Amino acid sequence: MHRQSSETVRSTIVPFSPPASKHTSMSSLAQPPMSSSSSLRFPQNRKTIYDRHLNRSKTSELSKASFAFLFGEMVGYAQKRVAGIQDLEKKLNAHGYMVGQRLLELYSWREGRSAKRETRILGALQFLTTTVWTSLFNKAADALEKSREKEDEYMIADNEPVVNTYISIPKEMGTLNCAAFQAGVIEAVLDGCSFPCNVTAHSVVSEQFPQKTIFLIKFDQKVLDREAQLGAST
Amino acid sequence: MSSFYFVILGTKDNPLYEAEFGTFKQGGDGVSRFREEQRHMNQFIAHASLDIVEEIQWNNQSMYLKVVDKFYGVLVSCFLTAGNIKFLLLHEVKSEDAIRNFFTDVYDLYTKTLMNPFYSVNQTITSPIFDQRVKQVAKKYL
Numbered sequence: 001m002h003r004q005s006s007e008t009v010r011s012t013i014v015p016f017s018p019p020a021s022k023h024t025s026m027s028s029l030a031q032p033p034m035s036s037s038s039s040l041r042f043p044q045n046r047k048t049i050y051d052r053h054l055n056r057s058k059t060s061e062l063s064k065a066s067f068a069f070l071f072g073e074m075v076g077y078a079q080k081r082v083a084g085i086q087d088l089e090k091k092l093n094a095h096g097y098m099v100g101q102r103l104l105e106l107y108s109w110r111e112g113r114s115a116k117r118e119t120r121i122l123g124a125l126q127f128l129t130t131t132v133w134t135s136l137f138n139k140a141a142d143a144l145e146k147s148r149e150k151e152d153e154y155m156i157a158d159n160e161p162v163v164n165t166y167i168s169i170p171k172e173m174g175t176l177n178c179a180a181f182q183a184g185v186i187e188a189v190l191d192g193c194s195f196p197c198n199v200t201a202h203s204v205v206s207e208q209f210p211q212k213t214i215f216l217i218k219f220d221q222k223v224l225d226r227e228a229q230l231g232a233s234t
Numbered sequence: 235m236s237s238f239y240f241v242i243l244g245t246k247d248n249p250l251y252e253a254e255f256g257t258f259k260q261g262g263d264g265v266s267r268f269r270e271e272q273r274h275m276n277q278f279i280a281h282a283s284l285d286i287v288e289e290i291q292w293n294n295q296s297m298y299l300k301v302v303d304k305f306y307g308v309l310v311s312c313f314l315t316a317g318n319i320k321f322l323l324l325h326e327v328k329s330e331d332a333i334r335n336f337f338t339d340v341y342d343l344y345t346k347t348l349m350n351p352f353y354s355v356n357q358t359i360t361s362p363i364f365d366q367r368v369k370q371v372a373k374k375y376l
Contacts, residue, residue: 040362048363050346101317101355102348108297108316109345116295117316192317192355194245230292 054109068166075167075178085173089180089201096184103185104192107131118193121154121219121227128189129156136185137162152224154217156186159209177201179213186215196220237266238376239276239324240368242344244356245317247284251359251368258373279303280322283310287320297341298334313337317355319344325376332375339371 042048078091108115111131118124129141147153161179169176179201187199197219204212242251254266254276268276283303290299291314303310311333313321321337321344347353347364 049350050343050363050367052346054342054345054349098354105315105317105319105345105348109341115297115316117291117297117314119292119295194318226292 054106064162064165067162071163071178071181072166074181085176088176092178092180093184093187093199096181096186097188097191098184099181100185100188101192103132103136104189107135110135118195120230121195121223124190124193124195125154125156125217127193128186132185132189133158150218152219152221154219156215156217157204157212158182158215159212161211161213164211164213175203177203177213179215182213183215186217190217190219195223197223236262236326237268238372239266239268239280240340240372241277241280241322242340242359243284243320243322245319246356247281247320248356249358250319250356251364253365253368253372255369255372255376257376259376264369264373276308276324279305279308279310279324283312283322284320287312287314287322298337300330301328311337313341315341315344319355336371336375339375340368343367343371 074095075088075092078088078095082088082091108117118127125144129144133139133141141156142159143155143157145155145157147155158179161182163182164177164179167178169178183199183201187197190197190199197217199218200216202214202216204214206212237254237256240253240255241249244250254268254273256262256264256266258264282305286302287299290302297314297316299312299314301309302312307326309325309328311323311325313323315321321340323333323336325333343364344359347359347361348355353359
């Protein structure tokens with residue numbers, strides 16, 4: 001009984017389908033580019049992400065206030081969903097990571113024909129402290145240092161991190177540094193260049209620069225191995 | 235009439251996008267003329283060339299690595315983005331500049347795809363508009 005009813009349903013569909021398919025093929029002839037994407041939704045001005053340009057002129061800079069507001073909201077949002085300071089920093093790091101993955105390709109693209117891939121640790125770090133820093137914050141990083149004790153650790157210092165400009169840390173969360181977001185950006189850029197590493201942000205308070213932050217970069221052992229091998233071959 | 239096979243691979247050598255097209259030069263119609271048994275060979279050749287790409291990528295800082303591999307008259311050209319995404323193009327005729335231009339324009343399209351907040355690295359590219367744009371670029375240069 002049930003089987004029969006399903007058959008009757010199918011038979012009612014079959015005569016209907018040919019005219020329907022004819023109709024779609026006709027409309028696809030009329031609008032060839034949109035034929036396969038009839039279910040896609042377009043913005044009102046019909047401009048997709050592929051119609052926009054990747055270059056930004058100097059005049060279209062972002063206002064610092066709106067960025068600070070957005071960033072503050074982001075920290076607040078993350079804070080509601082975590083148990084402790086470490087978790088919060090991890091979450092901010094993850095947010096930054098997604099930004100960094102995109103920035104790497106975007107800034108490389110903007111360098112145009114002179115763009116190159118970084119194959120050495122120092123080159124990758126310099127790309128970070130100059131290109132990435134200046135594009136993001138309009139200044140170069142304040143220092144780039146190699147750790148004396150440990151072979152795999154590098155440090156980037158920023159005296160006044162832009163992300164922390166309007167952030168004040170409550171006393172009970174003393175060790176928190178919201179520049180963990182920026183650390184995530186760094187991690188993603190280095191990771192993208194295939195220098196897997198772990199980046200953390202640490203506050204180093206001084207009289208002159210109360211917001212001073214050190215980004216501690218710890219590379220994977222295989223990065224160092226590769227570096228040693230490359231150094232030997234060239 | 236020469237045909238092309240183009241594939242984008244992610245950081246874990248996972249395929250993100252794949253396309254086949256023929257030449258538009260010399261009155262070509264842009265339809266690929268690969269025989270059915272050649273189709274899976276294309277994927278195989280592209281995959282086999284990855285070892286060579288990995289070998290030369292550390293001694294060479296440029297993104298466009300030119301022809302990296304040959305296999306019975308099939309040439310493999312490679313373009314590596316800063317984020318280690320590989321563009322591979324299988325072709326029969328050597329034309330460095332045209333392929334460089336093709337890759338540069340696809341890089342532009344890829345970067346735009348990446349700017350989409352709902353797209354993440356290593357996700358397959360399913361956008362029909364991306365597909366359409368890649369074919370337009372192919373028509374322009376290849």
